[in-house]
Amino acid sequence: MFPLKPDKDIQARTVAISADGRTIPALVLSPMQGARKATGVLWIHGGGYFLGMKEMVHMSRAVDLVKRFGAVVVSPGYRMALLHPYPAAVDDCYTALAYLYEHADELGVRRDQIMVGGESAGGGLCAAVCMMARDRGVIPVAFHMPLYPMMDNFDTETSRDNHGRVWNTRRNHLGWRLYLRSHAHDQVSPYAAPGRQTRYEGLPPAYTFVGKGEPFYAETLAYVENFRAAGVSAQVDTYDTDMHAFDMLNPSGPESAKAIAAFLERFSYAQAHCFADETVQ
Template structure:
């Protein structure tokens, strides 16, 4: 894989450590990730133009309340579009807190209100708990849009990796349950196929990046006692993609999710869903977050920001 990397990120790739996830070390890895993102946030200047708050909103029936974080412009001159953000982490890692600087910046650039969901994680809370939390947050967001100064007909759902899988699943649920309208979905390099039989899945084995081994572990933890996923656990299994929101996605060609993303895009298009897709040569899973100053990383971020802005403000 290293010989195929984009030349700019190849120079920095050798500094990445090997990472293995197990049940035994998962809490420690979660703490490491949280500390890393907290450290990054501490080095950045405060964004005084954005208000950040948190609250707990009703979960699905019988479930605990869901913690969310709300990012909104300090000054609102008109009704704004909304974004429901679902963080990544293989269904086993991450939190709503880790994306504070990124989402504050996105609010400033796109003039929107963002609700980020601190959904429960597997294996302590396997499917459908994370998805139920995300869908409950969508329902709350839509019902409370006016209070937040948001146009409920202009709410997008976005997220990377496992957050991309949850994005695709939330869109399916909203369609099938005739739930809140979703104006746009952006599942970035999504984790959507628990069958793990694609060529790209088997090609990516380097432990310095998200690979086949980590993917297997993530799906095992997420599915719990299920022998295989349903279309809502693993949206690649959905046979009918018609009626889904207009979509934007992207993936690197060295990502284990490359082939399932391409297949998803193909079937969305065949189902009549307006879809934009970008494949980035020499990019591994989430490379733009590892090396944000690289030219190819800036292209990734500029690409999805442009698509989101167009969808929210058309």
């Protein structure tokens, strides 16, 4: 069983985010000594849009962002597609982003360096939330990290007939069917499936990594290529594995060690160089 409890070297507390008559539970992770003018990160858990919980943040890359870089992380418990299909999840995650931005002073976060990250379906929601933030023009996002993201509701050359470990074609179809219901194979909004996005200008710089044998390999590379074609900075690292979420499920493996080290290096660069224009409003 993987640990879903806080690291002993960070603080973790639960907050209730109120919006539109509902309450979204969220975890806030912060440095033990407190935060002041810290990088704020919205980190979104995976689970195919129908599984998972906010406590998965404790086994994610986000913990190192708090421990090594002094970041403050908000992990929302968004609604699952079994009971609440699209747009429930992305609406909840955007509401959590707004909470992070509006409570920046209270959280010790600087408003010009709010970032978004997540893994798998959380990576897809990360991308969707950044698209929503750009289009609404209210919350400036400095950088985003959609790791091995679930973004394309259509089969790609690597998600079609994929038998990788942890996630495969059958589970991928189930996740999209539950999230989008009868629209799983339609041309839906990019907020539902970021792979449908056609306009990448104005989105925040991106970093991601993905295994070469897993279903989301092709859509991850396509996402980065689309950013570069639009003149937006985007970087991707690839690893020799067919295990989805390999860095979380096998963190001591050799490919995981390389991925974790590269992720930390990329984040260190982003923290030093990526800041949002607060005149976005």
